[in-house]
Amino acid sequence: VSRSGTLELLVRKLDTHLRLSADERRAILGLPSTVRTLQAGQELSRDGEQPSHCTLVLSGFLCRSRTLLEGKRQILSLHLPGDVPDLDGLHLKSDLSLAALTRSEVVLIPHPALHELCAKFPALAGALWRESLADAAILRERVVMGRRSARARVAHFLCELMARLQAAGLSDGRTGPMPLSQIELADATGLTNVHVNRTLQDLRGEKLIMLSGAKLTVLDWPGLAKVGEFDPTYLGLRRAPSSGPEERDAAPRWTVSHG
């Protein structure tokens, strides 16, 4: 079942905050795993199901969402390569559905194997726990943003996206992929697609961003961060795995750490 190299991403992720021992590293790489490819829009797990595995994103973008009574959709979280979106499934059944926003590759890791890993290496359990807490911190930020204006919400979302892209090595901090359509962006920010459109035009008009197709460029980082009241502290980022040597003034170069 296992293929070589696919779990390397998980090792790197956990190694960011906690220095892994050789034993721990081996244990992670030895986890049973199944690689799976998802088409854009494909659902990996539905609303009420009880999954028996966790999902590690290898490439592409996934999101967890919930469908409201009136048919609207709320996107709760966005997940990049290196993330484990359904980590909470280890201990809780969740009422969210997990779906691919773009064509994606994921690795499925059975729950029992992860439970054994946690029992054998308490430090790894702590590291995984920490990851789920980081998700919760993002959620808290989203609750706070729910009170702010549409401009702030959209700007904040874009800031967070860029910051996480950079931390994942998928962006230089100024330009990167923007995997959401305006409709999906509306589902994520709690706005209407119509209003998201107008808001994006605002931000474009003020020369804060460029956004066309699936590519986002931040023209004025301080300006955008100010509009979105964005303070990256809550993300707990530490270091971009592969940061270019180039450092422009406009590009964020946070090295927040804590714990």
Next chain:
Amino acid sequence: VSRSGTLELLVRKLDTHLRLSADERRAILGLPSTVRTLQAGQELSRDGEQPSHCTLVLSGFLCRSRTLLEGKRQILSLHLPGDVPDLDGLHLKSDLSLAALTRSEVVLIPHPALHELCAKFPALAGALWRESLADAAILRERVVMGRRSARARVAHFLCELMARLQAAGLSDGRTGPMPLSQIELADATGLTNVHVNRTLQDLRGEKLIMLSGAKLTVLDWPGLAKVGEFDPTYLGLRRAPSSGPEERDAAPRWTVSHG
């Protein structure tokens, strides 16, 4: 430092979802602990501090909140006896402040002792992890509620409060303490105190609730749950520790379980 009996509440909480062994029970009860009394409004930890202990609520009500730029306050979570509000502090520094809503009693447990406990008893680490995931589930619900109307938000908040009160043995499911002022309720729901007032009058006018002073009575549970689109599944409640024998039709009697 340690006093007998104070940690019993934590044992009961963790024992709800995971059957504890005698060893585990002893280990918890043997944790070093300091009892502290808080006045209403008193802050236990401020915004940027790095606390060195976790807090177990013995009696009273606490909340975690954040102050926004414009001076407004956002209440992120409400905590009842048996809760550990700052459990995430074990692995992450958080930018929230923890304060008492009413006169309260808490127990402080040093982080190092909890880390040792987790290392020695992986099952307990899992149980604590689970608790923090339950907090995250409540947060997710709050994000979703951010899109709904003021009526729905307030109704939902009251439903959640009653459900958690009952699970903590502080309510029979129909009547219970309501520790928030209208201003604080506004901070929690993301509304204005003015609009909260009008909304409460709505709910009162429709004979859904009675609310005066610090006492809340739910007159029409199905009605209130419908207005708030409240589905208690996400709370993951299992059983009220001390539920009265009396069971009226209007009272909720969920026994949701999962995991």
Next chain:
DNA sequence: CGCAGCGTTGAGGCCAATCAATCTCAGTGG
């Protein structure tokens, strides 16, 4: 008494939702 905090009520304004049309553009098939 005077004060402060909370609850209540009224009038007016604004942001974002709603409804609805148009436009672009890629894909598809005749």
Next chain:
DNA sequence: CCACTGAGATTGATTGGCCTCAACGCTGCG
């Protein structure tokens, strides 16, 4: 090559829910 289709993006007009800014009543308290 072009008509057709459907999804996403864009624009305009209107509505409505909630905020803002006031003012006033109530209660407990120094």
